Amino acid sequence: MPEAASIALPVKADVQSAFSAWTTHLAAERRLSPKSVEAYGRDVRFFLTFLQTHLGGPASLDDLKSLGPRDVRAFLARRRSEGLQSRSIMRALAAARSFSRFLERSGKGSASALTAIRAPKIARSLPKPLAASSARKIVDAETRAGEEREPWVLARDAAVLALLYGCGLRIAEALSLTRAEAPIGATARLTVTGKGNKMRGVPVIPAVAKAVEVYIALCPWTLMADEPLFRGTKGGPLSPRIVQRAMQEMRGALGLPESATPHALRHSFATHLLARGGDLRSIQELLGHASLSTTQIYTEVDSARLIAVHAAAHPRA
Known part of the structure; x- marks a missing residue:
């Protein structure tokens, strides 16, 4: 089991179980590297921890299904206020969307509001090769x-x-x-x-x-x-x-x-x-x-x- 899956989250048991299954899926089926699984898991943990405060208690799967675009925008605004740049915010949103898609494929619902929010634009920077x-x-x-x-x-x-x-x-x-x-x-x-x-x-x-x-x-x-x-x-x-x-x-x-x-x-x-x-x-x-x-x-x-x-x-x- 990936290390990210074993960390206790401020969520209801059904979300904790789904989170563990998702990180296992990333490692075993999508074959992401341990560092990638850790990064995805860390971003989703931030999201779920935010929801605990935002919703006034640990989130359940039903809570995730009932999220609206306003809730997702509040999360992105929080991450922005914490000093994250657009690229990091986009990665956090991508991780949360991955978790949502996994929930949908597993028949556990989804947080469809995550897909309704447009990711922040990133200024495209060119690689800087040496002479x-x-x-x-x-x-x-x-x-x-x-x-x-x-x-x-x-x-x-x-x-x-x-x-x-x-x-x-x-x-x-x-x-x-x-x-x-x-x-x-x-x-x-x-x-x-x-x-x-x-x-x-x-x-x-x-x-x-x-x-x-x-x-x-x-x-x-x-x-x-x-x-x-x-x-x-x-x-x-x-x-x-x-x-x-x-x-x-x-x-x-x-x-x-x-x-x-x-x-x-x-x-x-x-x-x-x-x-x-x-x-x-x-x-x-x-x-x-x-x-x-x-x-x-x-x-x-x-x-x-x-x-x-x-x-x-x-x-x-």
């Missing part, structure tokens, strides 16, 4: 050669960052690799398990394979086949925070903006492939996007870059 020259410096271990760090640590960080830029991996995907999955030697591809446990094949260029090989050769820990490939200084699994900190330090040294994060290397992977004539559908598959529309945002990034270059260079701009 190709900056990305190459980030993934080069020599960039940090002057730091007082053990060589294997510098090699480790360079290998992880190389996987993000050279293969378009998410940081969680890179850190979940085992020693047996290390892309070295004759291994020319990676099989990556991404969001929703969806698997995809990713080719590995020689520069990335070499970075991983150097790290393995220098790593002082015994790397068993079924254990994490990337290790912390005490031998445990490498924390994403360590990679983020390494990126932060290089960002300062290279004079890069705060948008230069590990995830920006994944954006850079997609943008640079597209700029060199990469096929959008192929890039979608490499990134593991479920929808092509998610990948199409990189065409806007490339267009924005061309417009900026034109504006800066054209004599009549």
Whole structure:
């Protein structure tokens, strides 16, 4: 049973039972990651806790069915007053709607008012990739050669960052690799398990394979086949925070903006492939996007870059 399902809520027993069944459904049938289940559950707990005060007592399934648009607007206004931005409010509404749809499919009614309220508009922001020259410096271990760090640590960080830029991996995907999955030697591809446990094949260029090989050769820990490939200084699994900190330090040294994060290397992977004539559908598959529309945002990034270059260079701009 997901951890979110075991938390007592300020609701009647019928809602508590339905909430537990819903979180189990998210994990077992929709196959969402534990973090996604936790986030959905947290948003719905906020909603149900709000209803306790709003309705003057713990909510029952009948209470949920009788909610009106005014009640939902009151919830969204409360979350806004607590400092949430539009994106977080939209996520909270989406979670509550998911719970409502589950109730309807389970024959336990629904909170139909949730679907009658329009989600807040979100200003669409474009990904912020690095310049190709900056990305190459980030993934080069020599960039940090002057730091007082053990060589294997510098090699480790360079290998992880190389996987993000050279293969378009998410940081969680890179850190979940085992020693047996290390892309070295004759291994020319990676099989990556991404969001929703969806698997995809990713080719590995020689520069990335070499970075991983150097790290393995220098790593002082015994790397068993079924254990994490990337290790912390005490031998445990490498924390994403360590990679983020390494990126932060290089960002300062290279004079890069705060948008230069590990995830920006994944954006850079997609943008640079597209700029060199990469096929959008192929890039979608490499990134593991479920929808092509998610990948199409990189065409806007490339267009924005061309417009900026034109504006800066054209004599009549």
